[in-house]
Amino acid sequence: MDVNVAAWGPKSHAVTPLHLAAKGGHLKVMDKLLEHGADIDARTKGACGWTPLHNAAKERNRKAMKFLIENGAFLPDDINDTRFNPPLHYCPGLEWAYEEMRRLQHDNSSSGEASYSSES
Numbered sequence: 453m454d455v456n457v458a459a460w461g462p463k464s465h466a467v468t469p470l471h472l473a474a475k476g477g478h479l480k481v482m483d484k485l486l487e488h489g490a491d492i493d494a495r496t497k498g499a500c501g502w503t504p505l506h507n508a509a510k511e512r513n514r515k516a517m518k519f520l521i522e523n524g525a526f527l528p529d530d531i532n533d534t535r536f537n538p539p540l541h542y543c544p545g546l547e548w549a550y551e552e553m554r555r556l557q558h559d560n561s562s563s564g565e566a567s568y569s570s571e572s
Contacts, residue, residue: 455490466497474504474520477513486523493526521556
């Protein structure tokens with residue numbers, strides 16, 4: 453089974469199973485996908501180039517965002533997608549989320565560990 457298979461259709465621009473799981477906040481599914489080699493930073497095709505982190509942020513799913521950050525999702529200082537819109541641009545009023553992501557990134561870089569656990 454290819455955990456990085458990209459779905460194509462009128463409204464899906466090469467989203468992976470991890471994009472869909474992040475969008476829906478399905479932590480156990482995300483956990484299994486990562487265990488089997490899913491690309492945590494896979495980007496959709498087209499103008500946006502969203503990662504699973506973008507999908508979780510768009511849906512205001514704090515647990516999915518936390519899970520992705522704790523498991524090594526790429527979070528640069530400006531967290532831009534290919535149009536220079538940060539994931540939190542899609543989440544007005546969620547200023548806490550960027551600070552939470554940065555805190556999680558700092559905590560993870562301090563420990564040097566990745567954990568594939570949905571129990572966090």
